[in-house]
Amino acid sequence: MSPVFDCRDPAQLLPGMRQARQAIGHGELIVMPTDTVYGVAADAFSPLAVARLLAAKGRSRQSPPPVLVAGLTTLRALAAEVPEPVERLVEEFWPGGLTIVLPAQPSLSWDLGDTGGTVAIRMPEDPIALELLEECGPLAVSSANLTGRPAAITIDDARDMLGNTVAVYLDGGMSRTGVASTIVDATGLTAGGGRPVAVLREGAVTRSALRGVLGDLLEPDPGTVDA
Numbered sequence: 001m002s003p004v005f006d007c008r009d010p011a012q013l014l015p016g017m018r019q020a021r022q023a024i025g026h027g028e029l030i031v032m033p034t035d036t037v038y039g040v041a042a043d044a045f046s047p048l049a050v051a052r053l054l055a056a057k058g059r060s061r062q063s064p065p066p067v068l069v070a071g072l073t074t075l076r077a078l079a080a081e082v083p084e085p086v087e088r089l090v091e092e093f094w095p096g097g098l099t100i101v102l103p104a105q106p107s108l109s110w111d112l113g114d115t116g117g118t119v120a121i122r123m124p125e126d127p128i129a130l131e132l133l134e135e136c137g138p139l140a141v142s143s144a145n146l147t148g149r150p151a152a153i154t155i156d157d158a159r160d161m162l163g164n165t166v167a168v169y170l171d172g173g174m175s176r177t178g179v180a181s182t183i184v185d186a187t188g189l190t191a192g193g194g195r196p197v198a199v200l201r202e203g204a205v206t207r208s209a210l211r212g213v214l215g216d217l218l219e220p221d222p223g224t225v226d227a
Contacts, residue, residue, distance in 0.1 A: 033172030064113030095125035097204025
């Protein structure tokens with residue numbers, strides 16, 4: 001069975017992080033804590049690793065994984081354009097539970113699946129995840145569960161579902177929120193857009209919090225009738 005390292009124990013943290021970095025470098029999968037739910041992670045620039053991630057979850061290329069980053073600098077490197085309202089979202093909600101969809105840099109050499117030329121990006125608020133992102137670069141990360149099953153909020157949840165498809169499990173204890181990130185589509189704010197930001201999935205960041213930053217640049221709330 002794939003090893004589990006309790007990262008709350010200093011004696012296990014260092015070897016666990018070392019084996020996780022090695023696994024990512026070899027195109028294998030790891031499970032790591034984030035500030036929302038546990039994530040299964042792979043090198044975003046390894047098509048084989050991303051394909052393994054999708055296969056482990058039972059997902060197709062039509063459901064590409066988001067990419068976790070260590071900060072705004074990496075966001076700017078991965079996205080073709082970062083509009084000013086998106087910078088405001090990042091300032092308010094990163095690190096944290098907000099995933100932002102933007103057009104991807106066309107020059108990027110990767111294959112996340114059928115993305116339609118976009119990329120979903122988030123900076124998590126978890127020290128283990130951030131250390132790995134700093135050391136390994138952007139990671140393709142999806143919730144550590146089988147498709148159709150509840151997201152894993154403990155390492156045992158993830159291990160029961162993903163088993164030996166994952167090379168290394170990093171245990172950070174119970175997930176802090178247990179709520180998946182909110183996903184917003186901000187592609188309409190980029191050049192030639194003119195469409196409001198759309199909420200694709202409601203999660204850790206509320207619509208009211210988003211509206212507090214974006215105002216009328218956020219789509220109307222469900223059930224709202226324009227005057």
